[in-house]
Amino acid sequence: MREESLFSQDVPQPLASRMRPETLDEFVGQQHLIGKGKVLYNLIEKDCISSMIFWGPPGVGKTTLARIIAHHTKSVFIDFSAVTSGIREIRKVMEEAEKNRMYGQRTIVFVDEIHRFNKAQQDAFLPFVEKGSIILIGATTENPSFEINSALLSRCKVFVLKALTTDDLVQLLRRAVQSPRGLGKESVSISEDVLTRIAVFANGDARTALSTLEMVVLNSECKEDGTLVVSPDILEQCTSQKSLLYDKNGEEHYNIISALHKSMRNSDPDAAVYWLARMLEAGEDPLYVARRVTRFASEDIGMADPRALTIAVAAYQACHFIGMPECTVHLTEAVVYMSLAPKSNALYTAYGQARHDALRTLSEPVPLVIRNGVTKLMKDLGYGKGYQYAHETKEKLTDMQCLPDALAGREYYRPGQKGEEAEFSARLQRIKQWKKAHRQGEKQENNASPDGDV
Numbered sequence: 104m105r106e107e108s109l110f111s112q113d114v115p116q117p118l119a120s121r122m123r124p125e126t127l128d129e130f131v132g133q134q135h136l137i138g139k140g141k142v143l144y145n146l147i148e149k150d151c152i153s154s155m156i157f158w159g160p161p162g163v164g165k166t167t168l169a170r171i172i173a174h175h176t177k178s179v180f181i182d183f184s185a186v187t188s189g190i191r192e193i194r195k196v197m198e199e200a201e202k203n204r205m206y207g208q209r210t211i212v213f214v215d216e217i218h219r220f221n222k223a224q225q226d227a228f229l230p231f232v233e234k235g236s237i238i239l240i241g242a243t244t245e246n247p248s249f250e251i252n253s254a255l256l257s258r259c260k261v262f263v264l265k266a267l268t269t270d271d272l273v274q275l276l277r278r279a280v281q282s283p284r285g286l287g288k289e290s291v292s293i294s295e296d297v298l299t300r301i302a303v304f305a306n307g308d309a310r311t312a313l314s315t316l317e318m319v320v321l322n323s324e325c326k327e328d329g330t331l332v333v334s335p336d337i338l339e340q341c342t343s344q345k346s347l348l349y350d351k352n353g354e355e356h357y358n359i360i361s362a363l364h365k366s367m368r369n370s371d372p373d374a375a376v377y378w379l380a381r382m383l384e385a386g387e388d389p390l391y392v393a394r395r396v397t398r399f400a401s402e403d404i405g406m407a408d409p410r411a412l413t414i415a416v417a418a419y420q421a422c423h424f425i426g427m428p429e430c431t432v433h434l435t436e437a438v439v440y441m442s443l444a445p446k447s448n449a450l451y452t453a454y455g456q457a458r459h460d461a462l463r464t465l466s467e468p469v470p471l472v473i474r475n476g477v478t479k480l481m482k483d484l485g486y487g488k489g490y491q492y493a494h495e496t497k498e499k500l501t502d503m504q505c506l507p508d509a510l511a512g513r514e515y516y517r518p519g520q521k522g523e524e525a526e527f528s529a530r531l532q533r534i535k536q537w538k539k540a541h542r543q544g545e546k547q548e549n550n551a552s553p554d555g556d557v
């Protein structure tokens with residue numbers, strides 16, 4: 104029988120607490136801030152910390168980073184919760200910090216969920232931040248521009264923390280299995296595949312990843328030799344989710360997003376919603392899906408239904424505001440709309456052809472007539488000479504050439520005949536006919552305008 108057990112009272116703290124990093128070297132993720140040579144790393148190393156706000160999703164290390172800073176800079180650390188504290192508690196903490204300052208000791212006050220403080224509570228910190236009694240580090244999952252008073256925000260540097268990647272979480276989980284502070288004293292057998300599935304399930308949240316690991320180990324089968332074997336079945340039972348074959352960084356990721364895109368292109372809303380669910384339920388970032396749908400709105404629908412782009416962007420914003428699982432319905436709305444909308448790839452084709460010509464003719468000068476003659480010298484050189492201001496004409500049109508001479512007459516945008524693009528196509532034809540007639544000097548008094556006016 105083992106002398107120590109996961110169920111022993113010798114380990115009162117949860118795995119997530121035991122594995123909280125104590126140094127920057129142990130910290131996983133946020134390399135854009137704390138990688139060697141990066142801005143926050145330099146501030147910590149040079150002991151030049153000032154008040155700051157950490158903005159990012161849950162479980163990415165906001166509290167941990169504040170504790171590491173306090174330890175590294177030899178400051179008193181006061182953990183303060185905006186959920187349970189009021190003005191009285193703030194004043195008490197500030198008095199303690201002021202005493203520390205008089206003895207030459209800096210105090211870091213960490214306020215978790217600082218966005219939950221009202222204006223009066225946030226204002227209570229201001230005088231102490233201004234005179235240096237405290238270094239305020241606030242953590243928030245909400246946009247500080249909207250949730251933090253401008254006076255307090257102006258005295259803080261905002262650092263944006265990102266959701267941890269699957270690789271970050273796998274590294275964290277692997278360390279937890281091996282570390283004596285974690286599960287290293289136990290004999291745990293867990294495959295890289297299961298670690299990856301836990302990481303995908305956690306969706307960027309280290310706390311969720313470690314809590315899930317602890318749960319699956321506690322519920323795993325114990326072999327005769329004392330080894331705890333973690334199987335995919337145990338993971339499925341503990342997470343109440345089927346372990347779908349999906350790797351956010353691997354081939355299946357691209358297979359399924361391709362399936363979603365092609366289902367929408369084929370006007371198949373049922374298949375599109377299915378592939379959407381496959382991604383989201385396997386842990387895909389909803390913002391990634393929303394970005395792909397936004398691309399689809401212009402690449403495959405475009406001017407056939409210009410509202411598609413508006414709906415796609417609105418879905419992205421909704422996903423950003425409320426996150427999973429609530430945002431699934433917004434993405435479903437967007438995916439179904441894209442599937443049923445009329446299709447056109449005219450914009451995609453137009454840019455591809457224009458890009459080809461642009462790369463081939465990079466040295467072609469801008470026609471003088473549409474250059475901006477902002478100085479006398481430029482005007483003397485002919486910049487803007489002969490420019491025709493369309494708004495001063497009856498038809499709001501001119502026959503002025505805007506392409507380089509080498510590309511005169513080239514056509515990139517060839518509208519289709521589906522949905523609203525048919526109307527744009529007809530309007531474009533009227534524009535071209537009008538310009539052709541005027542370039543040939545054919546003045547026809549009754550010539551129709553592009554809007555159909557006589």
